[in-house]
Amino acid sequence: MNDTTLSKNRPSATVGATAAQQLERDVASWEGTEVAKFISKAPERQATFTTQGGFPIKRSYTALDLADTPLEDIGLPGRFPYTRGPYPTMYRGRTWTMRQIAGFGTADDTNERFKYLIEHGMTGLSTDFDMPTLMGYDSDHPMSEGEVGREGVAIDTLADMERLFAGIDLTKISVSLTINPSAWIMLAMYVALAKRRGYDLNALSGTIQADILKEFQAQKEWIYPIAPSVRIVRDCITYCAQNMKRYNPINISGYHISEAGGSPLDEVAFTMCNLIAYVEEVQKTGMHVDEFAPRLAFFYVCQADFFEEIAKFRAVRRVYAKIMRDRFGAKNPESMRLRFHCQTAAASLTKPQYEINVVRTGLQALSAVLGGAQSLHTNGRDEAFAIPTEEAMRIALRTQQIIADESGVADVVDPLGGSYFLESLTTQYEKAIFKIIDEVDAQGGTIKLTDENWFQRRIADFAYETAIKKASGEKPVIGVNKYVLADEKFDIELHPYDETTAKRQIAGLNKVRKERDNAKVAKLLDELIAVAKDPTKNIMPVTIELVDAGASMGDIVEKLKTLWGTYREKPVF
Amino acid sequence: MQSNGDRIRVIIAKVGLDGHDRGVKIVARTLRDAGMDVIYTGLHRTPEEVVEAAVQEDVDVIGVSILSGAHMTVFPRILDALKAKKADDILVVGGGVIPDDECEALKKLGVKEILLQDTPPAEIVAMVKRVVTERGTR
Numbered sequence: 001m002n003d004t005t006l007s008k009n010r011p012s013a014t015v016g017a018t019a020a021q022q023l024e025r026d027v028a029s030w031e032g033t034e035v036a037k038f039i040s041k042a043p044e045r046q047a048t049f050t051t052q053g054g055f056p057i058k059r060s061y062t063a064l065d066l067a068d069t070p071l072e073d074i075g076l077p078g079r080f081p082y083t084r085g086p087y088p089t090m091y092r093g094r095t096w097t098m099r100q101i102a103g104f105g106t107a108d109d110t111n112e113r114f115k116y117l118i119e120h121g122m123t124g125l126s127t128d129f130d131m132p133t134l135m136g137y138d139s140d141h142p143m144s145e146g147e148v149g150r151e152g153v154a155i156d157t158l159a160d161m162e163r164l165f166a167g168i169d170l171t172k173i174s175v176s177l178t179i180n181p182s183a184w185i186m187l188a189m190y191v192a193l194a195k196r197r198g199y200d201l202n203a204l205s206g207t208i209q210a211d212i213l214k215e216f217q218a219q220k221e222w223i224y225p226i227a228p229s230v231r232i233v234r235d236c237i238t239y240c241a242q243n244m245k246r247y248n249p250i251n252i253s254g255y256h257i258s259e260a261g262g263s264p265l266d267e268v269a270f271t272m273c274n275l276i277a278y279v280e281e282v283q284k285t286g287m288h289v290d291e292f293a294p295r296l297a298f299f300y301v302c303q304a305d306f307f308e309e310i311a312k313f314r315a316v317r318r319v320y321a322k323i324m325r326d327r328f329g330a331k332n333p334e335s336m337r338l339r340f341h342c343q344t345a346a347a348s349l350t351k352p353q354y355e356i357n358v359v360r361t362g363l364q365a366l367s368a369v370l371g372g373a374q375s376l377h378t379n380g381r382d383e384a385f386a387i388p389t390e391e392a393m394r395i396a397l398r399t400q401q402i403i404a405d406e407s408g409v410a411d412v413v414d415p416l417g418g419s420y421f422l423e424s425l426t427t428q429y430e431k432a433i434f435k436i437i438d439e440v441d442a443q444g445g446t447i448k449l450t451d452e453n454w455f456q457r458r459i460a461d462f463a464y465e466t467a468i469k470k471a472s473g474e475k476p477v478i479g480v481n482k483y484v485l486a487d488e489k490f491d492i493e494l495h496p497y498d499e500t501t502a503k504r505q506i507a508g509l510n511k512v513r514k515e516r517d518n519a520k521v522a523k524l525l526d527e528l529i530a531v532a533k534d535p536t537k538n539i540m541p542v543t544i545e546l547v548d549a550g551a552s553m554g555d556i557v558e559k560l561k562t563l564w565g566t567y568r569e570k571p572v573f
Numbered sequence: 574m575q576s577n578g579d580r581i582r583v584i585i586a587k588v589g590l591d592g593h594d595r596g597v598k599i600v601a602r603t604l605r606d607a608g609m610d611v612i613y614t615g616l617h618r619t620p621e622e623v624v625e626a627a628v629q630e631d632v633d634v635i636g637v638s639i640l641s642g643a644h645m646t647v648f649p650r651i652l653d654a655l656k657a658k659k660a661d662d663i664l665v666v667g668g669g670v671i672p673d674d675e676c677e678a679l680k681k682l683g684v685k686e687i688l689l690q691d692t693p694p695a696e697i698v699a700m701v702k703r704v705v706t707e708r709g710t711r
Contacts, residue, residue, distance in 0.1 A: 131590035131641055143619075146646030147590055220592030220616050261595040347595075351690065384690065385672065386642070460598045467599045471693040480691050490673065497642065571615030573585075573598040573605075 015063045023064055035059065052305040052475075053264040053312075055428055061420035069427045073318060077413045078337075081321035083314050083426065084414035085372040086337035091410035097375035098400045099176060099341065100393055103128030103152035105501050106508070107163035110153040113390070114168060120394055121401065124375055126176040127164070128152035128387075129186075136182035136223050138554030139505045149501035151387065156509045156552045161189040162196075171199055175206040176251070176341070176375075181223040183210035184232050185553050187239075187249075188543040195548075207248035207297050207341070210236050213274040213446060216567070217455035219256035223557060224564040226451055228532070232539060234281045239540035241292040248297035250278065251341065257455075258301040259347050261463020264308055265429065268316040269436035270455055271298060272323060276437070277446040279328055285536075289328045293335035302368040303345045304360065311422055313340070313371030314414075315429030323437075342373035349384045352488055353479035357381040362399045369403055370416055376400055386494045453572045460573060509552060516550030524549055525559045532563055581705050582610040582632040586623040588651070591641035592616055596668060596690065600636060603694040604701060620650035628660050633705050640669040644679065652683050662711045664704050668692070 015023060049057040058065075075081055078088030087093070100122055102113045114125055129152040132144035138156050139148045148154050155161060165175075170193075179186050187208050194204055212229040215221050222229065233250060240249035252275050254267035262270070275296070282292055300316075302309050320338040324330040344364040349357045358381045365378050378396040380388025388396070404410050416422045440449055449455060469475035476482045524546045531537045546556055585601045587594060594616060605611040612630055614623060627635050635655075639647055648667060655661045667679065668688045676687045685704045688697060 131643075135590050137590070143590060143617075146643035147641060150642045220594055259595070261599075384670070386670075460602075463595050464599055464602050467603075467694065470691065471695065477691070494672065569615050571613050573601040573611075573613050 015066075020064060020067075023062055027062060027064065051264075051308040051425070052303065053308055055265075055308065055425060055432075061424055063420060065420050065424040068431075069423050073427070073430075074417060074423060080325070080333065080336060081318040082337045083318045084417050086317065086339050086374070088413075090372060090413040091369070091404070092413065095404040095410050096369065096373055096400075097124040097174065098122050098397060098404075099124035099126045099174075099375045099377055100397055101126040101128045101176075101178060101343075101377050102393070103130075104387055104495070105149040105153065105498055106505055107153060107155065107160040109149070109498070109501075111164055111166055111168075114165075116390060117393065117397070118168075118173070120397060122397060124174045124176065125168070126377060127178060129177075129179050130154045133186075133553065134179055134182065134221050136185070136553055136557035138552050139502060139509055141554060144502075148505050150497055154501070154505045155186065155189070156505065156554070157512045157550060158189050158192055158547045159508065159512050159550075160505075161186075161193050165193065170194060170197070170206075171203045175204075177206070177208045180209055180212055180215050180219070180221050181229065182553055182557060183208050184236050184539060185543060185547065185556055187236060188540060189547045191244075191540075191544050192548040195544075201243050201247075202245045204244055205246040207251050208236065209251040209253060209299070211250055211253045211274065211299075213277060213450055214253050214256055214270065216450045216569075217257065217270060217274075218260040218262065218459060220260075220569070222567045224560065225567045226447060228560075228564045229567070230277070230281055230447065231535060233278060234285065235539045237278065237282050237292050237296075238285055238287060239538055240295060241287065246295075248295050249292075251297050251299045252278070253299040255299050255301045255343055257459060258303060258345065260459050261466060262459040263462045264303060264305070264312050265432050266436070266455075266458055266462065267300065268312055268319075268429070269433045271300075272316070272319055272433055272437055273440045273446040273455075275320070276323065276327070283328070289324065289330045290332040290335050293324055293328070293330055294332060298338055298340035300340050300342055300373075301345050302342050302364040302371070302373075304348050304364065306363060306367050307422060307425065309364070309367040310371040310416060311425035311429050313342075313368075313373070314422070314426045315433060317372070318426070318430050319433045339374045341375045341377070342368035342371070343377040344368070344379045346379050346383055349379060349381070350477060350479050351384040351490065353485060354381055354384060354490070354492065356479060357384070358395060358399065361396060362403075365399055366403055366407075366409070369409055370414075372414065382492060382494065385490075385492060389493060389495045453570060457572055512550050512552070520549050521546065521551045521555065524551065525555065528556065528559060529563055532560055580608065580610050581634065581701060582612075582630065583634045583636055583701065584612045584614065584623065584627045584630060584632045585636045585638070586614040586618055586626075587616045587638055588618050588620055588623060588647045589639070589641060589643050590617060591639055591643065593638070593640040593669075596640070597636075597638035599694070600638070600668065600697055603697055604636075607698040609701070620647060621654050624651060624654035624658060624660070627655075627663055628658055632663060633708075634664045634666060634701055636701075637665065637667045638669050639667065639671070642670070644669065644671050645675060648679050648684055649682060662708070664708060666701070666704065 077085040103110050131147040133155045137144045236249045240247050252271050254271045258267045317338045321336040324336045344361045361378050378399050380392030382392045473481050528542050601613045664685045666686045
């Protein structure tokens with residue numbers, strides 16, 4: 001190998017033509033001698049190996065495998081195409097935000113859990129809401145029966161929001177609100193609360209999920225048909241771009257696509273399809289991509305396949321950078337760097353031998369960190385049973401703290417960059433993501449295909465394949481289909497559900513209804529309809545006025561149903 | 574053995590606000606692939622809607638999937654609605670995330686069988702066949 005061949009003739013990212021030919025001969029001879037001899041005595045465990053997402057895995061990788069990866073696509077941290085991370089110093093500056101999601105019972109109950117987690121070193125808040133809140137029902141609606149405060153915290157009115165964050169300075173900690181079809185109302189409550197407390201809105205940092213397209217595709221929380229639902233998302237994005245400079249108005253999420261059974265490739269590819277739909281929608285208002293793209297944020301799962309997950313994160317950063325620059329004409333580098341929150345895979349946790357879920361979660365968390373996540377939630381070991389106990393959450397948080405403070409992995413940026421295997425897999429992922437985007441474009445785009453169940457069907461297909469592989473043992477799950485303990489008894493203390501929650505919550509809601517100015521609320525609800533009818537208007541300001549006047553989430557949601565109707569899925573399986 | 578030819582008829586249902594449909598779709602496919610007639614309701618149905626559909630479709634079994642924790646509310650309402658329609662020869666089975674002691678409580682109320690996460694497809698099929706055989710002709 002000499003320098004002239006290296007620079008003149010570049011068949012791959014790291015070796016020149018002459019060196020490549022030599023390497024090719026070496027690989028062939030190695031396969032023919034050492035490998036062949038070894039395999040004749042001791043065959044490999046399987047005839048072929050693939051990642052969990054189905055990408056073939058070779059025996060070993062060399063510089064030849066970087067032929068499709070130009071050096072500039074690997075690049076440098078904090079520089080286009082951001083494969084190696086969105087920031088130049090990454091965790092050497094500040095380690096990721098440790099953001100454990102919490103939410104159950106009433107606002108008071110969750111406020112107490114928030115304070116417990118902050119006391120134990122948590123650096124960001126994340127809020128889980130109960131099903132009625134997520135779907136826009138008041139706690140006393142018949143559909144809410146049995147669900148109030150069960151899977152998350154119940155929020156009906158601004159009064160609940162005030163108690164949820166009592167004693168917590170929202171200019172000092174970032175807050176994530178995990179909510180979708182009714183997200184804009186929650187955002188309005190957050191803004192109204194901030195105004196009451198006299199905060200500068202531009203000082204608030206945080207994220208609202210508000211990613212409705214993946215709801216239709218995967219998580220299945222919805223209220224209105226697709227078109228008005230996407231318009232609401234557009235309004236959140238434009239409102240925040242103009243009024244909340246540090247706030248992420250959307251968290252485009254792959255997590256739920258994975259949890260619904262989708263493949264890791266579909267997880268990231270679908271988020272890019274959804275991204276494109278949202279950006280196009282906002283651009284129609286005349287806003288330039290650089291005015292809002294710097295605050296677009298993402299949310300992914302870290303699954304069990306360690307290297308595949310890291311490649312997935314690196315690839316989607318590269319794809320995003322190219323889409324934003326080349327497809328949407330972004331000029332500001334901040335519009336091209338993908339930032340993401342990560343959560344370990346809840347569906348990978350098992351009831352049998354549940355203690356070992358701590359190890360699963362630890363490995364998944366490590367892949368998120370090596371993949372360059374900006375914030376991370378680690379699941380509690382007891383989540384296959386119920387929502388986690390305080391102790392389970394503390395162990396989960398400590399898992400992150402061990403990675404950050406003891407393992408040393410946070411001291412170097414993208415330590416796996418340059419790995420033949422990982423760079424090769426990253427590039428394969430990039431190409432496969434672009435292929436799916438092309439396919440979606442060719443068939444009429446994300447919104448049309450969502451309506452036609454295209455995404456839903458792909459997710460269900462992969463979920464079914466996975467179930468078959470688990471049943472046959474082809475996909476080992478320790479404690480479930482391998483190393484099973486006979487007659488295992490679960491001696492586990494679970495988070496209890498307080499049966500008085502619904503009663504307490506409804507009493508609070510009725511108090512607000514009694515004390516508010518009902519005429520004012522009615523007038524504002526009429527204004528809301530007028531705004532909703534005019535697609536050039538933004539729905540946020542009137543919603544902020546409504547929640548400030550004591551309107552409940554149900555008041556607002558039901559009023560708009562009279563205009564927009566509701567979404568009903570065409571079920572496929 | 575069954576009321577309607579020799580194919581077992583099953584309605585697979587999601588009730589309430591719970592949107593977790595990964596498992597329910599796998600179960601629906603598994604039973605269909607095993608030769609049963611399968612109807613899937615889609616999400617967010619009320620117990621009364623499910624029972625209405627079950628009676629109209631003349632099914633042998635209602636399978637309800639629930640992962641939200643509201644099972645102690647949902648199952649009793651389905652069982653009551655079946656009784657009210659004098660259709661309590663339709664068998665009710667369940668699946669999802671349900672604590673062991675509450676599985677027992679639900680069985681006492683009349684739920685025939687509850688299958689939890691990671692039950693292999695073959696066991697799901699065997700269970701449905703078994704409960705229908707045990708019920709006998711109707």
